Amino acid sequence: MFSYPTVRTSLAFLAIAVVGLAFADIAITAANPWRDLGNFFLGVITPNFFSSEGLLTALLRTVAFAFVGVALGSFFGFFLALVYRAWPVRIFCAFIRAIHELFWALIFLQFFGFHPLTGVLAIAIPYSGIFAKVYSEILDEADPEPGRLLPPGTGRIAAFLYARIPDCWAQMRTYTAYRLECGLRSSAILGFVGLPTLGFYLEASFSQGLYSDAGAMLILFYVLIATIPLWVRPKLLPVYVLGAPFFLGEGLPIVWGNVERFFTEDIIPSPLKDGEGLSGLMSWAGDLMVEQALPGIWNTVVLTQVALVATGILALLMFPLISKHFGGPVRRTSGHVFLVVARSTPEYILAYILLQLWGPSMLPAVIALALHNGAIIGHLIGRQTNGIRLRPDAVTGFGRYSWELVPRIYRSFLAFLFYRWEIIMRETAILGILGIYTLGFYVDSAIQNIQFDKAMVLILITAGLNIGIDALGRYIRSKLALQTMPTC
Known part of the structure; x- marks a missing residue:
């Protein structure tokens, strides 16, 4: 059921995502994005x-x-x-x-x-x-x-x-x-x-x-x-x-x-190899932080938070596709097929496809992350609703969705969402290799420029950021008395 702490936490994350949208680059820059998207779907149906x-x-x-x-x-x-x-x-x-x-x-x-x-x-x-x-x-x-x-x-x-x-x-x-x-x-x-x-x-x-x-x-x-x-x-x-x-x-x-x-x-920092001492190392590290690490961290966090909330919204919209409380077996089978395809497509591949069709921005990454993770969570909570027994006189339609089912699965939904928070962060960082300015972009650029010392520092920063988000997710689940490890 809904509780004040869960509602307050949900609204806080929604507000953070809305603020993040103001800083996110979500433009479509391709000349004919819908034509390209149509050509792609034509290719899928004519393999x-x-x-x-x-x-x-x-x-x-x-x-x-x-x-x-x-x-x-x-x-x-x-x-x-x-x-x-x-x-x-x-x-x-x-x-x-x-x-x-x-x-x-x-x-x-x-x-x-x-x-x-x-x-x-x-x-x-x-x-x-x-x-x-x-x-x-x-x-x-x-x-x-x-x-x-x-x-x-x-x-x-x-x-x-x-x-x-x-x-x-x-x-x-x-x-x-x-x-x-x-x-x-x-x-x-x-x-x-x-x-x-x-x-x-x-x-x-x-x-x-x-x-x-x-x-x-x-x-x-x-x-x-x-x-x-x-x-x-x-x-x-x-x-x-x-x-x-x-x-x-x-x-x-x-x-x-x-x-x-x-x-x-x-991977030894270049100032140490060149004998520049501690002052040279501090200057090198400072430039790396200002020019690459901090912009990469900022974009990674912004994209992660927007994708996290988009994942939650899509999961809540998609779980009725396989729930026995909505529609018949034909519609549930179609919904199951859709969720299987969405969750089976790696975020990286989906983001790559959308980037080719729409041009470089955060929008393909947000959609790829939200579709993949939203389908996973939607599948899990949809299965959970199949175990809920409703009274014969229970309301139907939107009332059944909003008053009967969502309140009963909301805590499990939040547990799954916060559990995948760190996973979304890992994927967000790596999507930078595709040209989005997250930490992965700067890691890939450093490797391309044969600056392995900088690349390793940025990778360590990425690991630290992921560990921090994982710990924060566990803390929030603990404070809200959610399952530490969802097992549905």
Whole structure:
């Protein structure tokens, strides 16, 4: 139900977003944006599945990178979860998951090049931190009663394996399956930095105006995501995980001297390498903060807050699409398909498409973030409303929506929204690579100019900002007595 603190918090975030709109660049700068958008949709409904010989190879490698990255992430994340209560482990996991997969890929590209290890580590490292956090919460919430029923003298390891793990197994398996879907999205967008996954071919098709080719790639990706329950079976997982490394492709041999040089020279601030001392370092850091870090932080925060509120609005508008309390099965099926497509499309790919059609501004990023995250939250709370039983004489239409359902799911809605706040921040930062002036723009510019020292500082600032937003989101959920970790 509504309460004064939840209403006050909601209005405060709405006011912040409205103020943010005054500073946001949301103009459409393309000469014929609607014609371009029409051409794109025409390409989607007239896909060319035989345009590229490398398309199926790209899909296969997208799946291979996802399986290897998620498998490694879940493996190391599980062992990190066992010691997650130790504050150094929590800090380490928060740091590695705060850096987006594309940022990790940009780092590894500098010394591994276009080697499969770049893509695998770019997924595995942040996912290890994510798995550690979620697995630890699942283990902490396990029922302690089965452990008390074990024979006296049972060791801690045996008790863990025979009592704790069976109780948590279903939740851990479900979450890992969800992470595999996320891994497929992460793997696809790695192509935008040059790795041979789906994003590489999608970017090439758009740059040449081949919308039918791009439409075919998107449709194949949606089919891949939608059919996960059909081809990802528990008995086949060992086969997929063991076979995936053989389909990652080959890259140039790794020059380990480049790795050493990157950590011992490239990322060392230039004033220290040039012997300018502390004064030179302070001047260098000050210029970096004023010229790049502060503008990047400002634009990242503004875009995040606008996208967060837009996500909430769309989620509240979209959950009736799959709720049994509105319309019949045909409409709910159509709504389900729409939400699946919206939440399956990576924000980065959707923002890239809209930027090509509408021109560079924050508007494509806001729409991409709001559609993707709004569809996820709308799906979750829509499913939640299906468990609500209404009286036979309950009002219908808008009254049912506004008086019967929204008040009952609003607290869960806020829990989901604040939980995804940090995720929206991570995506906002990385969208700068597409030309929006968030922190990712300055990171990418520094890398392009071979200023790795500046790039690493900006990436660390991005991680710190994400950690701060994550902590603030947890604090707000705690103050409002919302679920710390939504599990619907």
